Amino acid sequence: MDIQKLAxxxxxxxxxxxxxxxxxxxxGNHFALIHTHLKVTLLAVTSQTSEAETQILNSAMKxxxxxxxxxxxxNIFHLIEYDAxxxxxxxxxxxxxxxxxxxxxxxxxxxxxxxxxxxxxxxxLSIAKELRILNYVFVASxxxxxxxxxxxxxxxxxxxxxxxxxEEPLKIPGCNLVPPEDVVDPxxxxxxxxxxxxxxxxxxxxESDAILVNTWEELEHxxxxxxxxEDLLGQILxxxxxxxxxxxxxxxxxxxxxxxxxxxxxxxxxxxxSVIYISFGSGGTISFEQMTELAWxxxxxxxxFVWVVRAPTKVSADAAFFTTKYFNSGDxxxxxxxxxxFLSRTNNIGTLIPEWAPxxxxxxxxxxxxxxxxxxxxxxxxxxxxGVPMIAWPLYAxxxxxxxxxxxxxxxxxxxxxxxxKKVVDREEIASMVREIMVVDENMKRNPIRGxxxxxxxxxxKALLKGGSSYAAMSRVVKTITSKx
Ligand SMILES: *[C@@H]1O[C@H](CO)[C@@H](O)[C@H](O)[C@H]1NC(C)=O
Ligand SMILES: *[C@@H]1O[C@H](CO)[C@@H](O)[C@H](O)[C@H]1NC(C)=O
Ligand SMILES: *[C@@H]1O[C@H](CO)[C@@H](O)[C@H](O)[C@H]1NC(C)=O
Numbered sequence: 001m002d003i004q005k006l007a008x009x010x011x012x013x014x015x016x017x018x019x020x021x022x023x024x025x026x027x028g029n030h031f032a033l034i035h036t037h038l039k040v041t042l043l044a045v046t047s048q049t050s051e052a053e054t055q056i057l058n059s060a061m062k063x064x065x066x067x068x069x070x071x072x073x074x075n076i077f078h079l080i081e082y083d084a085x086x087x088x089x090x091x092x093x094x095x096x097x098x099x100x101x102x103x104x105x106x107x108x109x110x111x112x113x114x115x116x117x118x119x120x121x122x123x124x125l126s127i128a129k130e131l132r133i134l135n136y137v138f139v140a141s142x143x144x145x146x147x148x149x150x151x152x153x154x155x156x157x158x159x160x161x162x163x164x165x166x167e168e169p170l171k172i173p174g175c176n177l178v179p180p181e182d183v184v185d186p187x188x189x190x191x192x193x194x195x196x197x198x199x200x201x202x203x204x205x206x207e208s209d210a211i212l213v214n215t216w217e218e219l220e221h222x223x224x225x226x227x228x229x230e231d232l233l234g235q236i237l238x239x240x241x242x243x244x245x246x247x248x249x250x251x252x253x254x255x256x257x258x259x260x261x262x263x264x265x266x267x268x269x270x271x272x273x274s275v276i277y278i279s280f281g282s283g284g285t286i287s288f289e290q291m292t293e294l295a296w297x298x299x300x301x302x303x304x305f306v307w308v309v310r311a312p313t314k315v316s317a318d319a320a321f322f323t324t325k326y327f328n329s330g331d332x333x334x335x336x337x338x339x340x341x342f343l344s345r346t347n348n349i350g351t352l353i354p355e356w357a358p359x360x361x362x363x364x365x366x367x368x369x370x371x372x373x374x375x376x377x378x379x380x381x382x383x384x385x386x387g388v389p390m391i392a393w394p395l396y397a398x399x400x401x402x403x404x405x406x407x408x409x410x411x412x413x414x415x416x417x418x419x420x421x422k423k424v425v426d427r428e429e430i431a432s433m434v435r436e437i438m439v440v441d442e443n444m445k446r447n448p449i450r451g452x453x454x455x456x457x458x459x460x461x462k463a464l465l466k467g468g469s470s471y472a473a474m475s476r477v478v479k480t481i482t483s484k485x
Contacts, residue, residue, distance in 0.1 A: 007037040008113040008481040012138075015094050015120040016047045017055065018484065019378075023140035023214065025060045026248040032065035032470075035478045041112075042106055045073050045097050046392050071100045076267070083192035087186045090120045091201075096180035100118045102127045106256070113481040116212070119149065134481065136271070137208045141222035142215045143244065144405050146400030147172050148184065149309060151237055152202040156190075163187050165468045171446040173233050174226020174242060176408060181419070182400045206240065212247040214377070217469040218459035219293045219384075219410065243473035247381045247460050260358050263306065264365070266351055272303055273450070276364050276438055277388075279308040284395050288312040288337060289424045295342050297430025303438045306368075309334040309358045358436040363388055370437045373413075376400040380479040384412060387457040392419050412453045413437075 010031050014024040022043060028040045042060075046053055048070070061068055074096040077354045089405060101124050105112060115128040115135045126134035151172045161168065169177035186198035205211065219223060226232040227242045266276065278294070280286060286294070291312050298305050311334060329353050334354055335343055343352075359379070362368055363386045371383045372391040380402065383390050390413035392403035406413035414433050416425040463470040 002216050007035075008478075009039045009041065009110045010114045010481070011041045011105065011108070011112040011133075013043045013115065013117045013121045013124055015118060016045050017053055017090070018050075018328055019091075020118055020120065020140075021046070021053065021056060022250065023248065025056065025066070026250065027116070027212075028060075028066040028136055030248055030474070031160065032480075034436075034474050035482075036418070038478065039107070039110055039316065042066050042068045043071060043101060044068055045071045045094065045101075048072050052306040059321060061159070063172070069104055069429070071097055071104065071444050073330060075098065079136070085192065087120075087194045087197050088192075090124070093195040094120050096230055098124060098127065102131075105131060105133070105211060112259040112430070114477075119201050122201055122208075122334050125207050136206050136210045136211050136212055139211060139213045142238075142402075142405060143213050143214075143227060143242070144175055144401070144409065145377075146205075146211065146213055147223055147227060147233055147240070147286040148178070148401070149198075150205055150233065151203045152187065152199050154236065156199055157251075164220050171282065173230065173231075174180075174223060175439075176404075179404075184401060185396065208240060210241045210477070211237075212241060212243050212245050212473075214381070215461060216244045216246050216463040218309070218463060219247075220244065222409075228475075233245070237405070243477065244463075245470045245473050245477075247385055247470075248386055249381045250378075257358075260361070261351065263344060263351060263357075264361065267362070267365045267367045268365035272366050272440070274371060275304040275306055275365075275368045276301075276358075276370035276434055277306045277357075277368050278394055279357060279359065279379075280393070281376050282309075282356070283308045283381060283481060284374045285313045286395075286420070287424070290420065291337055292339055293424055293427045294430055295338050297434065298350065298428035299342065299346060300431035301434035301438070302349075303370075305346075306351045306362060308351065308353050308355070309338075312337055345427075347441065370434065373385055373405060375401060375436055376414075380406060381429070384453060384456055385460050387450070387454040388414060389447070389453045391415065391433045393419065410456070411449070412456060414449065 012028055014025045015022045024042055024100065028042050031038055032040045057068055060066065073093055075093050076096055079096070080092050105115065107125060113132050115133045116138050117124055117135070118138050118140060125135050155163070155170060163170065163183050164180050166180040169179050171185070172178055181415040186194045186451050224242060224244055227237060228234045229292065262370050282454060303464060334352060360382060363382050368388060372390070372393055373383060374395045375392050376399065380390070390406060392406045392415040394400045394403040403415050408413050414436050416429055416433065418425060437447070437449055462468045465471055
């Protein structure tokens, strides 16, 4: 490419881990596609030991949309406890990588016009400031999450004692009341190093020139407005613009291999919106008791399903009666953990998949009409943009706030009355939730929650098109940098 012709250079900084790398590749592609005269470079701090990471970097390079410069993640073993929490690990790693990041930024032949970091890279904002480069923060999650992050330093001054011990819900301007048990993982223990790191992220975001969030106006109008309103969170942000530029979802790469052909063929044979897809995300597992209830619940609901089943996390003493095989052999067949006869009884209506499934292809299949999900933002966006309502099933503290957002704020999901992390959700409740999102009301001739999700899907499509809110926000950003360089 002719450097003279390039109007501006956007540089992105991703921290280690696929969850941080992938959103930046999406963002980089998005910039490159929206404006062909932009040069986009991703500085990726990488672990260099992960095969999945290498694969993703390679396929990103093949598209020729963005340049990638890898920065090997620095050795931090001497700086942290061996059992340091993930947030601590990432923040320390990104701090130690600063000299390399600085070097990479100042050595670029085409001077960067804009530097974008995620919440773990906020310490590098100071480098950009020093080099007089415009700098933004990209929040790959939702606006409510951003609200909580920037309000944490305020809560820190206001509230005595642990957040989780508060009698009253936490009040964050512009958000529905946040139940104390809904706070994100790093806030569970205020005496931890992880909490301090997290709180400081909230302060450092305020040094940026603007914030990009993976959401859109029509989805989170209230939260975005609160971030701009001087009487609400706008006061803290002090005129730092917040742009909703989403939904950025994974590119529709063909992820299906021959292995999954039978599954897709099975889906092809099912009626429209008749199958519920069940997956707890990569690596998510549930207990043996919960797995039993889920199996019975699915059967009781009489709905078709595709279930990504993994061996349960813990098997209690009582369970030994049912699963002698589990204890006596190394056999990992998931069938061993399921109720007696479940497989034969559900043979016609269900498909089990071990370990991993081509999620995007499943969610966008016309016969899929529901998703039981662990509420990662990623999966949520995939579900919404395919018009699929959800059962919100948070597995970790991190995901509880997402569950609340989906159920109470957006109305695109239902959820169990008890927290699945605290108690087993029983089969009757599961069956009733499944029916609530899957079954079409005879009188109304529709399913109300599905209707709502479809409306939101439509708003997402519109937001990204010319004239839409997210498109306009991206254009504003591009205009800022192209007129400056
Ligand atoms: C999104 O999901 C895919 C697969 O389920 C995973 O590889 C990726 O890391 C996720 N991205 C984020 C941002 O969590
Ligand atoms: C099923 O969905 C497809 C694609 O969305 C649509 O073309 C078709 O008309 C639908 N079939 C019925 C019976 O509604
Ligand atoms: C929501 O889900 C995203 C994606 O999995 C996760 O990174 C984030 O921490 C979650 N946010 C909250 C507030 O739970």
